[in-house]
């Protein structure tokens with residue numbers, strides 16, 4: 001009896017589905033060529049699952065897959081698997097280009113080494129142009145192809161419809177709080193710590209683990225929320241100075257946008273936390289670890305002002321998605337807090 005092993009918490013329906021495919025493969029059936037879409041927020045384990053699934057299909061073991069020790073597993077772990085490809089959008093480009101897609105198609109259509117599958121993982125698949133997507137679909141139609149394409153996306157609504165309609169869609173969901181608390185407990189976290197971190201991770205087990213294992217990660221993660229809370233009681237010059245000290249000026253392009261989006265997400269969460277204080281529900285806040293700072297700032301704004309602030313922050317997040325410079329967006333937000 002073969003077993004698919006995947007060290008992930010939550011998302012059992014998706015993992016069970018992949019497990020079933022692995023079992024069929026281990027029983028000697030050939031999986032037909034196809035596209036799988038893994039859709040969901042960042043940090044939910046989509047990439048980990050895609051990698052383990054591919055490794056399991058290449059694994060030479062038949063019992064526990066992936067075994068991690070056979071030559072194929074070791075080649076995979078070393079990034080030396082000849083039948084596995086990862087495609088991501090180039091830094092500072094808006095889309096995955098048709099050239100990139102063509103290059104991948106060429107590699108997929110060479111006959112597989114070791115007569116195994118050819119597997120491609122495409123990150124940020126929502127940046128795939130329709131032409132590139134259609135070209136990829138064609139590789140699946142070749143009669144001898146054993147091609148599996150896994151598309152990772154945070155926004156399934158932005159994938160070309162022609163692709164979605166021909167793919168198996170697996171939705172990745174946020175993990176319930178108690179599951180993350182349990183998992184951190186198993187790693188040795190005391191219960192109050194586990195609860196604080198689980199609340200902070202907001203359904204993302206991968207994030208919870210890295211915050212637990214690395215105190216530096218935790219401090220870095222909290223920094224934008226702290227900056228925002230400090231800013232509430234400062235004049236504009238102090239706010240901009242604080243921003244300047246914390247913002248990583250080496251970030252450019254998509255990396256800067258992603259970082260700024262993470263900051264705005266925290267700013268919005270802090271505003272929500274302050275509203276929860278107004279409703280006497282501090283135990284429900286995301287930033288339990290910043291309780292002192294939240295308490296200190298709770299009376300600075302009325303509930304109505306907080307709601308308006310929340311609206312402005314949400315708008316800023318949308319502007320940024322529309323390609324306004326991320327640094328400018330954050331500075332504007334901080335200037336216009338009050």
Ligand SMILES: [Zn+2]
Pocket residue numbers: 058059060061066067068069070071072073074
């Ligand atoms: Zn193996």
